[in-house]
Amino acid sequence: MEWFTAFFQDLQLSAPALWHGLSITLKVLFFATIGGVFIGTLLALMRLSSIKVLNWIAKGYVNLFRSIPLLLVLMWFYFAVPFIYTGVTGKYLTVDTALVSSIVAFMLFEAAYFSEIVRAGIQSIPKGQTDAASALGMSYGQSMRLIVLPQAFRKMTPLLLQQTIILFQDSTMVYAIGLLDFFRTNYVRGDLMGLLTQYIIFAGLVYFTISMIATYIVKKLQQRLTV
Numbered sequence: 001m002e003w004f005t006a007f008f009q010d011l012q013l014s015a016p017a018l019w020h021g022l023s024i025t026l027k028v029l030f031f032a033t034i035g036g037v038f039i040g041t042l043l044a045l046m047r048l049s050s051i052k053v054l055n056w057i058a059k060g061y062v063n064l065f066r067s068i069p070l071l072l073v074l075m076w077f078y079f080a081v082p083f084i085y086t087g088v089t090g091k092y093l094t095v096d097t098a099l100v101s102s103i104v105a106f107m108l109f110e111a112a113y114f115s116e117i118v119r120a121g122i123q124s125i126p127k128g129q130t131d132a133a134s135a136l137g138m139s140y141g142q143s144m145r146l147i148v149l150p151q152a153f154r155k156m157t158p159l160l161l162q163q164t165i166i167l168f169q170d171s172t173m174v175y176a177i178g179l180l181d182f183f184r185t186n187y188v189r190g191d192l193m194g195l196l197t198q199y200i201i202f203a204g205l206v207y208f209t210i211s212m213i214a215t216y217i218v219k220k221l222q223q224r225l226t227v
Contacts, residue, residue, distance in 0.1 A: 021185030024099065028171050028181065032106035033164050039107065040114025045144070047119050058115070065112035070105075071173050077105035078177040098179035102171075110167055117163065121156035122148055158222035165214050169207060182206070 046058035065073070078101040086092055125148050133143035153160075172183040183203050 017185050018182065021180055021182040024180060025168075025171050025182040028099070028102050028106060028174065028179075029164070029168050031103045032110060032167060035103070035107035036110035036114045036167075037118075037160060039111035040116075041118050041149075043111060043115035044118035044122060047115065048122060062112045062115055065109050070109055070170055071176055073109050074102065074105045074173060074177055077101045077108075096179075098174065098177050101177060102174045102179050106167060106171070110163065113163055114160065117156050117159045118152065121152035121159075124155055125151050154225055157225060158218050161214070161218045161221070165211055165218070168214070169211060172207070 043058045043061060046054040047062070049055055049058075078098065081101045081104055082092070082097050122144075129147055129151075130140075130143050133147050134140075138146070171181060174181050175184040178184075
């Protein structure tokens with residue numbers, strides 16, 4: 001049990017670094033989810049639009065990002081984001097390049113998956129409701145904003161949260177571009193202190209616990225929202 005004692009003592013010393021790494025993971029998760037849902041909603045509306053050009057653009061976007069490995073997308077944006085920022089503003093990106101690149105990459109990648117969830121949610125609303133809104137003099141935008149989307153988001157909230165859990169698990173891939181998230185903090189600390197295996201197991205247990213709790217909450221929420 002000496003290794004356990006040594007690991008526990010080192011864990012206490014590593015607590016500030018681990019908390020910092022977890023905060024980075026949660027920051028990526030939060031901004032990527034918010035941005036992904038927003039962009040995904042726009043893509044879903046474009047997919048359902050009667051304007052063929054918008055439909056083709058959204059469909060091409062979804063098919064593109066669903067056909068490319070996430071790791072490759074992360075690598076692309078790690079080099080693309082600073083280049084684009086410098087080209088647009090004429091200044092160098094002064095914030096953490098890996099963090100900004102990760103958020104942008106996850107946001108755009110997950111938008112393709114969120115859009116399909118939102119599209120299915122919108123299509124689940126009976127067409128008679130939009131017809132009734134039109135008969136009352138509402139525009140397409142008003143009926144979507146006031147009638148369709150509120151009901152659709154109520155139905156698809158559990159699926160959106162489930163996809164967010166998958167995003168949380170996939171966030172470990174940011175180690176490939178050097179971002180010091182929770183997983184990489186564990187990896188580096190373990191490598192430095194000679195307790196690499198224990199730290200990887202510890203990281204796995206933390207991700208497993210958070211994912212299981214979140215899945216349980218999503219299941220309860222789904223039961224609660226079921227009409």
